[in-house]
Amino acid sequence: MVDAEIRTGNENSAGLTRADYRGAPSTLCQGCGHNSISSQIVAACYELGLVPEKIVKFSGIGCSSKSPTYFLNRSFGFNALHGRMPSIALGGLFADITVKGLGVSGDGDTASIGMGQFKHLARRNMPMVYIVENNGVYGLTKGQFSATAEEGLLLKKQGINTYLPVDICLEALVTNASFVARGFAGDPKQLKNLIKAALSHDGLAVLDIISPCVTFHNKENSYHSYLWGKEHEVQLHDIEFVQARDEITIEDFEPGSSKEVSLHDGTVVLMKKLDKDYDPTNRYEALRILEEAERENTLITGLLFVDPNAKTLFDRYSLPDEPLNRLEPSKLRPSIDALEKINQSLFMK
Amino acid sequence: MVDAEIRTGNENSAGLTRADYRGAPSTLCQGCGHNSISSQIVAACYELGLVPEKIVKFSGIGCSSKSPTYFLNRSFGFNALHGRMPSIALGGLFADITVKGLGVSGDGDTASIGMGQFKHLARRNMPMVYIVENNGVYGLTKGQFSATAEEGLLLKKQGINTYLPVDICLEALVTNASFVARGFAGDPKQLKNLIKAALSHDGLAVLDIISPCVTFHNKENSYHSYLWGKEHEVQLHDIEFVQARDEITIEDFEPGSSKEVSLHDGTVVLMKKLDKDYDPTNRYEALRILEEAERENTLITGLLFVDPNAKTLFDRYSLPDEPLNRLEPSKLRPSIDALEKINQSLFMK
Amino acid sequence: MTKTQNSSEQKLLKKQKIINDFCITFSTVNGSGSATANTTLMRTFFKMGIPVSGKNIFPSNIQGLPTWYTLRLSEKGYLARVEEDDIVVAMNPSTINKEIEYIVPGGVLFYPDDMKFANTRDDIVCYPMPIRKIIKESEVSPSLKDYISNMVYVGILAQMLGIPIDVIQEALRFHFKNKEKPVNLNMDVIGKSSEWAKENLKKSDPYYVEPMQGNEDWIMSDGNTAGALGSIFGGVQFTAWYPITPASSLAESLHEYIPELRTDLVTGKQTSVIVQAEDELAAIGMAIGAGWGGLRSMTSTSGPGLSLMTEFIGLAYYAEIPVVLWNVQRVGPSTGLPTRTAQGDITFVKFMGHGDTDNIMLFPGSVNECFEFGWKAFDIAERLQTPVVVMSDLDLGMNEWMTPKFIYPDQPIDRGKILWEEDLQKMLDKYQNEFGRYKDLDGDGITYRTLVGNLHPKAAYFTRGTGHDEYAKYTEDPKIWEESLMRIKRKFENGKKYLPKPLTKTNNSKSGIICVGSASFPVEEALDILFAENLSFDYMRIRTVPLHDEVIDFLQSHERIFIVELNRDGQLAQLLTLKAPDEAIKFRNITKVDGLPLTAKWIVNEIRKDEEKK
Amino acid sequence: MTKTQNSSEQKLLKKQKIINDFCITFSTVNGSGSATANTTLMRTFFKMGIPVSGKNIFPSNIQGLPTWYTLRLSEKGYLARVEEDDIVVAMNPSTINKEIEYIVPGGVLFYPDDMKFANTRDDIVCYPMPIRKIIKESEVSPSLKDYISNMVYVGILAQMLGIPIDVIQEALRFHFKNKEKPVNLNMDVIGKSSEWAKENLKKSDPYYVEPMQGNEDWIMSDGNTAGALGSIFGGVQFTAWYPITPASSLAESLHEYIPELRTDLVTGKQTSVIVQAEDELAAIGMAIGAGWGGLRSMTSTSGPGLSLMTEFIGLAYYAEIPVVLWNVQRVGPSTGLPTRTAQGDITFVKFMGHGDTDNIMLFPGSVNECFEFGWKAFDIAERLQTPVVVMSDLDLGMNEWMTPKFIYPDQPIDRGKILWEEDLQKMLDKYQNEFGRYKDLDGDGITYRTLVGNLHPKAAYFTRGTGHDEYAKYTEDPKIWEESLMRIKRKFENGKKYLPKPLTKTNNSKSGIICVGSASFPVEEALDILFAENLSFDYMRIRTVPLHDEVIDFLQSHERIFIVELNRDGQLAQLLTLKAPDEAIKFRNITKVDGLPLTAKWIVNEIRKDEEKK
Numbered sequence A, B: 001m002v003d004a005e006i007r008t009g010n011e012n013s014a015g016l017t018r019a020d021y022r023g024a025p026s027t028l029c030q031g032c033g034h035n036s037i038s039s040q041i042v043a044a045c046y047e048l049g050l051v052p053e054k055i056v057k058f059s060g061i062g063c064s065s066k067s068p069t070y071f072l073n074r075s076f077g078f079n080a081l082h083g084r085m086p087s088i089a090l091g092g093l094f095a096d097i098t099v100k101g102l103g104v105s106g107d108g109d110t111a112s113i114g115m116g117q118f119k120h121l122a123r124r125n126m127p128m129v130y131i132v133e134n135n136g137v138y139g140l141t142k143g144q145f146s147a148t149a150e151e152g153l154l155l156k157k158q159g160i161n162t163y164l165p166v167d168i169c170l171e172a173l174v175t176n177a178s179f180v181a182r183g184f185a186g187d188p189k190q191l192k193n194l195i196k197a198a199l200s201h202d203g204l205a206v207l208d209i210i211s212p213c214v215t216f217h218n219k220e221n222s223y224h225s226y227l228w229g230k231e232h233e234v235q236l237h238d239i240e241f242v243q244a245r246d247e248i249t250i251e252d253f254e255p256g257s258s259k260e261v262s263l264h265d266g267t268v269v270l271m272k273k274l275d276k277d278y279d280p281t282n283r284y285e286a287l288r289i290l291e292e293a294e295r296e297n298t299l300i301t302g303l304l305f306v307d308p309n310a311k312t313l314f315d316r317y318s319l320p321d322e323p324l325n326r327l328e329p330s331k332l333r334p335s336i337d338a339l340e341k342i343n344q345s346l347f348m349k
Numbered sequence C, D: 001m002t003k004t005q006n007s008s009e010q011k012l013l014k015k016q017k018i019i020n021d022f023c024i025t026f027s028t029v030n031g032s033g034s035a036t037a038n039t040t041l042m043r044t045f046f047k048m049g050i051p052v053s054g055k056n057i058f059p060s061n062i063q064g065l066p067t068w069y070t071l072r073l074s075e076k077g078y079l080a081r082v083e084e085d086d087i088v089v090a091m092n093p094s095t096i097n098k099e100i101e102y103i104v105p106g107g108v109l110f111y112p113d114d115m116k117f118a119n120t121r122d123d124i125v126c127y128p129m130p131i132r133k134i135i136k137e138s139e140v141s142p143s144l145k146d147y148i149s150n151m152v153y154v155g156i157l158a159q160m161l162g163i164p165i166d167v168i169q170e171a172l173r174f175h176f177k178n179k180e181k182p183v184n185l186n187m188d189v190i191g192k193s194s195e196w197a198k199e200n201l202k203k204s205d206p207y208y209v210e211p212m213q214g215n216e217d218w219i220m221s222d223g224n225t226a227g228a229l230g231s232i233f234g235g236v237q238f239t240a241w242y243p244i245t246p247a248s249s250l251a252e253s254l255h256e257y258i259p260e261l262r263t264d265l266v267t268g269k270q271t272s273v274i275v276q277a278e279d280e281l282a283a284i285g286m287a288i289g290a291g292w293g294g295l296r297s298m299t300s301t302s303g304p305g306l307s308l309m310t311e312f313i314g315l316a317y318y319a320e321i322p323v324v325l326w327n328v329q330r331v332g333p334s335t336g337l338p339t340r341t342a343q344g345d346i347t348f349v350k351f352m353g354h355g356d357t358d359n360i361m362l363f364p365g366s367v368n369e370c371f372e373f374g375w376k377a378f379d380i381a382e383r384l385q386t387p388v389v390v391m392s393d394l395d396l397g398m399n400e401w402m403t404p405k406f407i408y409p410d411q412p413i414d415r416g417k418i419l420w421e422e423d424l425q426k427m428l429d430k431y432q433n434e435f436g437r438y439k440d441l442d443g444d445g446i447t448y449r450t451l452v453g454n455l456h457p458k459a460a461y462f463t464r465g466t467g468h469d470e471y472a473k474y475t476e477d478p479k480i481w482e483e484s485l486m487r488i489k490r491k492f493e494n495g496k497k498y499l500p501k502p503l504t505k506t507n508n509s510k511s512g513i514i515c516v517g518s519a520s521f522p523v524e525e526a527l528d529i530l531f532a533e534n535l536s537f538d539y540m541r542i543r544t545v546p547l548h549d550e551v552i553d554f555l556q557s558h559e560r561i562f563i564v565e566l567n568r569d570g571q572l573a574q575l576l577t578l579k580a581p582d583e584a585i586k587f588r589n590i591t592k593v594d595g596l597p598l599t600a601k602w603i604v605n606e607i608r609k610d611e612e613k614k
């Protein structure tokens, strides 16, 4: 793996240090999975050498949705309404399509109240990163079942959950999201690489990250706990990330032992083969592997699907190079002649 | 096929004639697919000998959602808000779990504004029939693209649709609906049998029916048109429906040539093999066949998936035999002693 | 029956000619394609210089139910609805019996000669029309038959009223964008029908049209088109919407005009984006996201969609995000009458959103004001950093009106207090080297904002609907909460100067009449009628909420005030009461909501009733 | 520092004993488990017969941020918040410096002996507490350490204030449902701490507690539990909800109590169903569906959730469907301060929904009234066939209060005008053999309804939010629309008799004070203070909107009226203005919204300011 930090000492390729990517101190519970994810976001952005001012953070409402305050202080951010991050992000990112959108939501925020907006964001292939910090409960309202809680789960307040869980990756896949991955807050190395890949993808990158809620839902035998995850995680591949500017060595490409996918900006995601042969460019394969994981009771992690060439929402428009929000008023108001023509065309007498 | 009408003359097993199942005259456009569906609902209910007072109709808002006025005059009905049929139906049906819920929605009503409620209804396996009269446009607001409009579709007002369509059957499947079928308004015979099967299923029965909008979207080369459907329909099987009280003959069961599924009330759905071998009790098979249909550009119709034993929403409660809405006030208000106990338990001084 | 068959024919003929001052109602079945015929007639009258207005009363349905289209010709220029018909063209057998009742004595009925109905009136003139026969002779393709049938009445009316055929042709050319084929097809039927009438019908009614000079420099447009154009000239950059009657055509007009008007001449790229959202929750969310990002941003909706936007409007109010919401009002509550008009969302919008809110409303009173408020709304929203709700209605929005031509904005675009990199640096130099998104530096309650993409390392801030301090940081501090909410209140108080003032007409009367929006058409007509009866009133058309002090002055300086509005509860009157409770004792609520635009006649009656009570 | 270290010790000791009349604030970090300690103390005081109230000021966060819990002991029985602390138990190093400032002169500070802070006060008594040491000696498991630390201050306070240890034990037993192990564990630490204090601290402050008889027959409960229990005794059959602070615990109490209270004794089946919905749009939709089907049905929410319910409330208003909505108010607009209290949704709820709407609100003024309105709300909703919004708030809903015990409903369940098969047949025999869902047969605006499952072939009807006639059939007829909307208005006017009347206390004063809900606690205390200053007021607590005529009488019969409420814009005052504009000139708005409950002191000050202006 090519580590920007090692290569450049403390300054990354953008001339910034890790501190430039920090946020305010977290007010989440100690040990909360969400905090680990924030750390990996900081690490990924730092190592990729992204300019924080070129990232815009979005979230909904929940513990997870609070976390954008805890990374990237120098980025704009919008803590929207519960379940409505997608619409705010979509509108906000049209303002300047040269910035990168980075959204953080929760399982309640996305799969309960936010189901509709999430699905439609995916359908539009809105180019942004969409992280779901998935703990199977509503953390901020103190531990009710969310829509991703597994059947049979017993929680202190609510008794047993009798519903089948929503699988966020499945949902993203059937609605044609162009990048779908599953991560685990207890597996930071893989997580960082997934975040890097997501940040480099041109299209909607959905990252469903199992992120235990240590306060309300971390029983060892439950799907969303650290222990269960650690014991049942099956990595689809050993994922590595090669930035456009880095040289790819022969060794990275040991033939037959890895798959690689080139993203639009020239970066390459290398997936070294582990147990299984897996082709992440086939949506149907992804459906199959998820079904298999469910049957085999494993936590499958890795890049499930990517289509680097899918048409994004921005591709459907013909937008200027200059950000829309910097256009001069003169570019916004048509001329007086244009109005005269309109008047004429309206059957003027 | 066993036809109730033939057997009993004009009166069906409930002692009712076809007229008892009629609704008000339709105010939809002549030739609208929705009208054909209304006819088949009338036929199915009549032939099944259902008592109209034991059916409750629900809908959202749209041309499709108007149609419940045009069948089953003797059934209660609720024309809810746009996209909100599921919640109204769920609450309404708890009032008396001995009635059957029959919902009619549109593709806009279900897949655009209604996506969230639809998905969650499926997740709960709410026992009712959920028909989507799917025409790929908003009919009532005069022909804008809906979320099921296919990519590349050209409509008069809006130009070309650049989004991928939502597949309602796929959506129902991944969210664990227990009965998923696709029908075509241009194929009334199959449709009637699908509706009968849906009405006999104990759980959420999602019927995605391609139902052309002749006024705004019936171009011959489009997925939601009569012509395209007629030319590209591939029936998964030849579906027949054997009611609990009917005798099943040897001939129905020609070994190897058909699959049968018994529903909870003892009725049997017989699926005679056509081109392909198909097992409708395997959710993964259903995903596969839908993917195949998309690839092969066909309109696959029939019963895609059924799990007759899935736990329904009502199964999650312990409800009395007497409908809740008929309980005497005395059953609703706990005793004065119970309150005294409560007071005591609240640390009474 | 042949030619004219009315028994009281002689009586009628004695009456004087009525020129350019009557009302024709076309009753048809919706989906039968009568719109072309009706608007062609309207355009024809307009082109003749006759003041004309058209009202389409249509069902919430696509095909087969009754529809009425009323053309009012008014020499004096009144554009309001009238209650009775002078002429009825009855094309719908299922409703003709009722329509006959609405014809004034001495009025006229045109009907297809094969239509069966019971004629209960002997005081009207009836002209049969051989529609089937004429169409048969015209050899049009079967699919066009229904549609072209309507051209028969155009031709017959032309003959009977004296409409110049060449002006009709001009109107048709306009309609068909100069395509010869359809123009000729239609003209052919019109010609034949006119010919037939000339030969077979004897004029025995008093109605005539004549060219006049009633609308020089005016145009024809509906309010939704005007609103869309106004928005485009206001520099709209982002629109998200979801279809709903009667607002859809506003967004659809944006779709229509933006490619032409907002493609950058240099780069060929688009400067304005439209997204059809999955629902109204998303539409307003996208619009607010874009407004936050620094785009002039809007959405349009009505009734149910408006209600769905409630939570987001509260966010924009408190997080201070500019966004324009066109609310083209229809009849509520609930799904109500989706294709009928009302002014029923006034109190709701005022208090929309939980907690203390207070939303700005603009009430356009005419089609050209829809254009004007189209661009002004953005200046106000960006200047005050808050949602601006433009309260149009179905009557204004969907009906085609004659209106003074659109006037080019007389003020430059005002983007409010925005800081880019250099502006920010200057500000930092001046103040304590820290940027505070919600710091009231100017004392007017309006704070400065930076926008997405601003690369200054101090530009970024974090927006939220939760409690925040001057630096946009999360806080639950009681004092800070109270202060920030009070600052916002101050912002609104100070901000009134950016809002269009009410318009007044003074007669030095002791009584006043107040209204908003499209109610002004019948009100202004009523004023004239009352004046003719020696009842004179002063008049104020309010154009915004919050209310200007001028409104209070008006209330104080009159003894009785009639407040005319199209809703049940007197919603405008309620806001006036809250503003000036001491004056409320003078208020007389003239309200009604039945889905139809108000009429001068009804208003006059209501006012007379009150006069009699005195 | 040893024992008492305050320089002005002598001075303080001279002061008289202060018994049962002071205020203790515990400042902790949330998630540190202080709730058990604090409620145990509250319950102990309560059991001693001392009037006590507790207010929890907590952040919108799960762990680590500052939290304050204030216990007020009031011999005279006042339960409102006070602004200053007599005693502070400071367990949070990050806030202690601020808390010191809030202590009254002569007050007391307890603090962990290893906590570092700058003591800026020489007029208070400071007691250090060796928490770490005592815990170490107690050998509790590490995971319980934080939690059990709080028991140290319980023990020390017990010693210093004179709290009987056996009453603490009783409170703990209650808390732990008589489980010996935790009771003993806690009592052990409490005992040791108390012992330590006895040996090491010298009492040099004036605060003492003594048993008294201040709350015979009272209980302890929060308003949400009370609302849930009231609903259960009101026969709730269906609840759909979505979690949101501060409403969640209402639904959670239903989850807790329904299995026991609403399992049918004969069949063993449940007579009340709860569904956790996917959001508030679904929650209110489900509740309305169930209300329509004939179940007593409810939902509960706050702020953002309330806004999301807007469209559906409009449907229920116009389609006339009973449903109860508990709105436990928090600070808005927008996400606002989710864990702070307000009365800020009054005008919004009144006008909630596009079009002309008018919603019924009930304002419970105490915890036991939450119980009472819990059951009454269903009777009203079903009688009037409309949504009823119960306007509670966070202070009432989430804080634990002492309150008179719950009283069994004194009226039988009123299900309103429901027709089952036989009723319907009788009605058909009597009238024209046709059932009309919206036919006003009794002239009171309230019509009859049949319910799902009614097998009578004429029972069925089709419900819609679009225009409908008396038979529930779709229509766009203007007259019918107008009539049906006017009937609904009439229904509300006539329906007032079913609503709880305002409560008044008269002193024959010329000035009056009005408030709603939990504002009554500080207001009633303020009345006593003012009375002691020879300023006497009449007092009215309004309990519903629409307003009764008694409210107008009250307004008319006073010269000045202070309207006290917990919001920015004087929302109740606005509704009073609309009801009686002529009286508005007398109104004095005493309003504030900073997230904290009002205090008598502040109200008195505001009123005094006005007095001085006179």
Ligand SMILES: Cc1ncc(C[n+]2csc(CCOP(=O)(O)OP(=O)(O)O)c2C)c(N)n1
Binding pocket: A061, A062, A063, A064, A065, A081, A082, A105, A106, A107, A108, A109, A110, A133, A135, A136, A137, A138, A139, A140, A141, A146, A213, D242, D243, D244, D245, D280, D304, D305, D308, D335
């Ligand atoms: C409209 C609305 N409804 C309810 C809430 C209350 N609420 C805040 S956070 C939350 C759930 C958050 O759950 P999730 O998204 O899973 O985030 P987590 O806290 O578990 O990280 C809820 C219901 C709200 N803020 N807005």
Ligand SMILES: Cc1ncc(C[n+]2csc(CCOP(=O)(O)OP(=O)(O)O)c2C)c(N)n1
Binding pocket: B061, B062, B063, B064, B065, B082, B105, B106, B107, B108, B109, B110, B133, B135, B136, B137, B138, B139, B140, B141, B146, B213, C242, C243, C244, C245, C280, C304, C305, C308, C335
């Ligand atoms: C909240 C809301 N938004 C918008 C509308 C307007 N509206 C009525 S029907 C409809 C679309 C219906 O489309 P679909 O469900 O596909 O039904 P179809 O008419 O095609 O059968 C819309 C957008 C509405 N009634 N309510």
Ligand code: SF4
Binding pocket: A027, A028, A029, A031, A032, A033, A034, A063, A064, A135, A139, A140, A212, A213, A214, A215, A216, D062, D063
């Ligand atoms: S409550 Fe759960 S989700 Fe929230 S911060 Fe704590 S551990 Fe994380």
Ligand code: SF4
Binding pocket: B027, B028, B029, B031, B032, B033, B034, B063, B064, B135, B139, B140, B212, B213, B214, B215, B216, C062, C063
């Ligand atoms: S508009 Fe389309 S969907 Fe609506 S009734 Fe007509 S054909 Fe059917």
Ligand SMILES: [Mg+2]
Binding pocket: A062, A106, A107, A108, A133, A134, A135, A136, A137, A138, A139, A146
């Ligand atoms: Mg969660």
Ligand SMILES: [Mg+2]
Binding pocket: B062, B106, B107, B108, B133, B134, B135, B136, B137, B138, B139, B146
């Ligand atoms: Mg459709």
